[in-house]
Amino acid sequence: MSRTGVTDETAADQVTRFLDHLTVERGAAANTVSSYRRDLGRYEQYLTSRGIDDLSSVTENDVREFLVDLRRGDPDAGWVPLADSSIARSLVAVRGLHKFAAAEGLVAADVAHAVRPPRPARRLPKSLPVDEVVAILESAGAADHPRALRDRALLELLYSCGARISEATALDVDDIDAETRAVRLSGKGGKERVVPVGGPAVEALEAYLVRGRPALVSRANPALFLNARGGRLSRQSAWQVLSDAAQRAGLDKTVSPHTLRHSFATHLLDGGADVRVVQELLGHASVTTTQVYTLVTVNTMREVYATAHPRAR
CATH class of the missing domain: 1.10.150.130 (Tyrosine recombinase, N-terminal domain)
Incomplete structure (x- = not known):
């Protein structure tokens, strides 16, 4: 019994x-x-x-x-x-x-009904060091060709303002303001935000708009980034642009458009940016979503401390 x-x-x-x-x-x-x-x-x-x-x-x-x-x-x-x-x-x-x-009456009570599976371990976003990002950007537009100019402008923009790939491919020409160095992005739920764009990205965009896009456009099309047939560049094609650039740069790791977004946020925080400012730039509804990037920088600080401080161990 x-x-x-x-x-x-x-x-x-x-x-x-x-x-x-x-x-x-x-x-x-x-x-x-x-x-x-x-x-x-x-x-x-x-x-x-x-x-x-x-x-x-x-x-x-x-x-x-x-x-x-x-x-x-x-x-x-x-x-x-x-x-x-x-x-x-x-x-x-x-x-x-x-x-x-x-x-079945084999036991007096079901003791397992309230047990829930463990929460998945929180995965930290993967980011690239600055030199690897620069290598990717420089390998994208090595040739003065319409598509090379487009690719350089696309990748410079992704890293410069932390845009999602869907936000970048949805851009129209009128969404870029080169004079104020700003871009209007339409994020999740149709929520718009205006974010600053760095000088190199503005220069790459201007080069593309002057020497690249006119050679690609075949009909009236407001889209900023065009494919070889003159239509709007798809997310899949934009992903391939980055993948090819990373390969040419000699990176032996998987690099996605979100990798540039993660790198954008991490590099800003490493440089001293306030997490709430980064939240606005990324278009996150809650600062909690952005705070995962602070874990990345804390880990980086620990690594630097462990290797650089004479009494760290």
Whole structure:
């Protein structure tokens, strides 16, 4: 008899009954049952390691600790650390098991129903050092060709004002004010913002507008950046422009338009810009979204401190 007196079945017996229920009564696919069997097999091992021999003895904290073990891994048991997506999948199996056990009267209560998967680790934006950004920009417009001029203007603009790729490709010629060095961007939800543009970007835009765009335009088209047929440049094509420039610059890493946006924000904060100013420039509705970039700069400061300070270690 178990500690609670609900059933004499072991945890292994209860898992087997649940898997049979999935197969026979719910008609679950073989792959689904196999996945549940694998995840619940690990759960059985975990319960055994804690001296728990039936589900009626499991507490909510036991289930939570199981998720911690999945993320941490256990070399002695041959467990490698699992990704958050795999942990979430395992929790689905465990919650299904406990829900079934409670419904069947095998346990007094479902102790897993309130347990949620761990939040995914917050990924820091990837940014490039300034010299790599400059190398990309310079490789984009090496030739005095209409498309090369366009590419240089596009990439200079992306980095100069931190625009999203969709915002840049949606620009019309009238959205650029070279005299005041500003550009009008239409962000998410149709929210417009006017942001400053640096001198090199303005020069690249003027070169493109004078010597590049007239050779590309084939009909009346307000779009700033044009493709070879005279239509508006697509986001996919703009992405390819950056990818090709990064390759020519000799970078052996994946560089996306968002990489330039991340670099724009990180370099501003490294230079002492206020996070709320960067928020406005990026078009973020909340400063919380922008604050993730401060984590990047803090990490950079830690690295510099660790290598430069004589008593850092």
